[in-house]
Amino acid sequence: MLKSHLIIAIRNLWKHKGFSAINIIGLALGMACSLLILLWVQSERQVDGFHENNSRLYGVYMRYQLEGKVEANYSTPGLLPEELKKTMPEVELAAGFGWARSCSFSVGDKMLKEIGNAAGPDFFSMFSYPLLEGNAAEALRSPESIAISRKMAIAFFGSPAQAIGKTIRYENNEHFTVTAVFEDLPANTSEKFDFLLNWEFMKKESEWLTDWGSNGPKTYLLLRAGTDAAQLEKKLLHLMDIYNRANKQFHYELGLQRFDRQYLHGHFENGYLSGGRIEYVQLFSLVAVFILLIACINFMNLTTARSVNRLKEIGVRKAMGAIRWELIRQFVGEAMVVAILSAILAMLLVSVTLPAFNILTDKQIILPYGKPLFWLMLALLTLFSGMLSGSYPALFLSSFSPIHVLKGPAKTGSGSLWFRKGLVVFQFVLSIILIISTILISRQIQYVQHTYLGFDRENLVYLPLEGDLVARQEVLRQAALRSPGISAVTKMMGTPTSLNARTSGVEWEGRNPAAVNYFTHSLVGYDFINTMHLQLLQGRDFSRDFPTDSSAYILNEAAVKVMGLSDPIGKYISFWTKRGPVIGVLRNFHFQSLHSAIEPLILRLEPSAGNSFLTSYQGTTFVIRTQAGKTRQALASLEKLCRELNPKFPFSYKFADEEYTRLYKSEEVIGRLSVIFAVLAIFISCLGLLGLSIFTAEQKAREISIRKIMGASATSLFRLLSSDFLWLVAIAFLIAAPLAWWAMHTWLQQFAYKTPISWWVFALSGILAVLIALGTVSVQAIKAVNMNLIKSLNNK
Known part of the structure; x- marks a missing residue:
């Protein structure tokens, strides 16, 4: 039975090569886009997630009142890490960390500039940055010690082993002894550095770090096993009142946040954690689902559009005793064949486009062929796409009565017609939202990059x-x-x-x-x-x-x-x-x-x-x-x-x-991704519209022929075939416009200075959607107007 279903599926795909190609390409594009986005989302969620002590690693943030507003950030006093380690039994280890800066180092005649930080002596005992040479507990213990990366060790000394114990000159002024060499940092870390200086040296160089009233560096804590972070946060809340007695007008509050959440959840609102890059992750996760839905809807419409050609086959099979469940299984199986072929093509597309995608997003994503979880994700994506795209055509085609089908051309009910139109409206709602969002994101990026800052930054x-x-x-x-x-x-x-x-x-x-x-x-x-x-x-x-x-x-x-x-x-x-x-x-x-x-x-x-x-x-x-x-x-x-x-x-x-420009790197990446995915979503939506126009033209073939014989002009026939679709786009625009306005209004709130949401953006988006739809429908409308009258009238 399975073999016969597979043979029938392949035979039908080969018989209708054009429609099969549209189905496979459309679904492959949707799956490829979704797969790229899912890989990016996975990469974002994995940042800082490789540390063994993740569940116990926390960062400290400070909340304070500023001109009637409550604000917060990760800047803390330089004395805080050691004080918390001394006074809070729940804190096992603590380290200060700051600031990323470019410094010059020299060994002999060789000089290089490297970017690094200063960190407390507990740093390597807290975080899982692998040490190639040296001891984690002693790596940053002495003010004269320095830890360097593998890259830096090779550049100056030839190898990590040869670097240990050697002297390196800092800023042509100080001398440090290399006490540890760590592995080059992985791509999925938020903190980037090629060297770490001792914290005591940093306090000596910047004396204000010894003042409780000055903030700047970050404070990281490793809590003891079994510690309730929420209870510790309550103890820390008013701790700064003890050390800030000289300035009674100031009131600082301390808060805790898991270290592996800072990258995605680093935004503060009214002094409390509120979103961050996680909003982009959630947004593009939704975009991935939408694009896949658009692609699956295309399959439904295109398959339904060709259903008339298979009604006699269905009628004969039902008359021969086939039950509906067998037919549903066959059509879903055909959809799964298309989904599998689409998945193979999607993998090829992802492999080809991934290097450019990495450049665009500043990532180092690779296809994890060796990880079973990746293949499970791909299998689930293929299964979801095949089942979703094949479900409606299977139910629709298997529902016809064999008597009505064998007696003559079957009439589809109005319910199925409205359902298909609803799917097209849904597609264009998503596409118009993406068009409006893309225009406004691009305008905001252009605004922040080219607005006058109050000084001339050129030259x-x-x-x-x-x-x-x-x-x-x-x-x-x-x-x-x-x-x-x-x-x-x-x-x-x-x-x-x-x-x-x-x-x-x-x-x-x-x-x-x-x-x-x-x-x-x-x-x-x-x-x-x-x-x-x-x-x-x-x-x-x-x-x-x-x-x-x-x-x-x-x-x-x-x-x-x-x-x-x-x-x-x-x-x-x-x-x-x-x-x-x-x-x-x-x-x-x-x-x-x-x-x-x-x-x-x-x-x-x-x-x-x-x-x-x-x-x-x-x-x-x-x-x-x-x-x-x-x-x-x-x-x-x-x-x-x-x-x-x-x-x-x-x-x-x-x-x-x-x-x-570097200040808006994240927004620029989001803007480029929005443009790419908006174009692809529109293209895939047009395939769905093409499917519905083909279906409509086939349904009205006899009517068009009779109208032409009665003297109807090509213009009136074109209007007959296209007007319904333009109404669908108009309805989609009315639904999409307020949704897009709300989404963009929310996104723009993160900017103190922003471009206005102008009415013409919505007008332009609506006109673009209409023109795109009109152009898509025109292809099939012109073909229908010029079809052979005798062949159409004899087609029963």
Whole structure:
């Protein structure tokens, strides 16, 4: 019986090669898209999930009140890890961790820049980063110790074994001993580093880490087996009140979150965890299901469209004694054959497109051929697709009465017709939602990438101040200004789009002592406003003509508003007890991503040379404005200068516009994926519409022939065949538009600055859907209008 069903299925597929190809290709595309998305979703969910102690690994976050709002983040005091280990018996191990930064290392004449962090001595005992050489408990125990990756060990010493005990020079200043070599980090880790420095060294280098009032690094904990994390979180909630007695106006609360959940659940709302990248995972999981449903619906419609040609076969088989269950089994079996062929083609498509997909999503996904779970997932996907796509045609075709079929052409009921139309409406609802969403996501990405930030980021280059450039920065500045292609030079702490140092240590006349106000702050050099092309609303920039500017301040509009200063120029404020006048007010400019509103900002002038925080701070940047069209010439001049003044460090730089674009890398990936999947969903939906148009044309073949004999024009016949489909698309649009508006309105809430949801986006999407549907139906409508009249009338 199974053999005969298989022979019949293959015979029917071969007999109708065109329809079989459409069925297989449509279903294969849907399965390939779903499989790619599922692999991406699986990759996202596996991030940080490889640590053996995952169930006991936790990160600490802090909740605090800011200007009437409750906020939270993972920045904690540098003293917190050791204190929790001492005072909380539930904590077995604890480690501070921060900050990812690019540093120069040298061994002999070889110098490389690597990105790494500092971590507490318990770090390798807590996390399952494999050590190739060294001991986990001792790897970061000494302030002079450093742990490096396999890649770094090979680059400097030839092998991990040869690296142990060797000395490596850091920033051409400090010397560290390699005490451990760890395996290069896997792709599914959220923390990226090629070296780890000792935590005590970091506290020595950054003394503010020893202050309970300063936050910055992350705190990770390994809880003892059997510890109730919820009960421990209650104990930690008000712990900071003990260590923050000097500032009664501040109130911090501590919270706990499992480490392997931080990557996907890292967004805070009103001080509490609320979503994150998990929203994209859930969104594309839904898209995978929708695309597969669209593909299965196509199979239903296309199979039903060809059902008329098989009614006599069904009638004869029923007359010969075949029961309905046998027919259902046969048609579902045929669908399973198509699903299996589609799965094979889908695997080929995924194999071919996976490298490009990895580049697009910045992943390293591979097809896990050796894992039984993958084959089980593929088998379930194939079974689901075959059963779903074959269920309705099987029930539909097996329902006909043999008497009615053998007596003449069978009439399908109105219920089945409305069901098929409903499926097409459902397809286009999903497609129109994807069209609208894609347009709005693309507009938001374009908005954040091209909106005016309040300064000109074109022709702006960042040069890290490191090595001998620290002591010779003035020589570099003057030489750079004399070089061709360079118009202005300044420097600052950090970069213009990553200012995140915040403080509440600001006083001014009339300040409400009960209020808690935070200000972002940065140290800058002379000519900062001119170099950045910022807009000065009042006052002036820092100037060498005014020696007292070393204690002066420049505010942005947001800071002036918070302080309530009606005429700020000349007013005195105190920053960390250092009192000075306000000499300038800047128009608000964006110094963080557009996810955040512009915060109050205070700019201070760097201290005098020889006692400069900017001179020693690792994140100091020279900001260089190049002349339009002369950037290459300017970079050549800078490289020559840096090689002369700083020969032991490699020349490195960054473009401001590229650094800004990196802030929205996730959104850009989501936007590209949306475009791709929207196009594929529309294409697959068009196959379904083509199936219904073929079915309708076959049903109305005699009617069309009679109308043509009676003198009906080609235009009227075309309108007869296409009007019903356009109504289906119109109904789909009315359903899809409010759903798409709600989805996009929700997504845009994560941005403080966003593109409006304009009416024309919906109008354009509706017009596109109509044109796509009209173009699809036109193919079959034109064919039906031009069909052979005699053949159509004789076809009974």
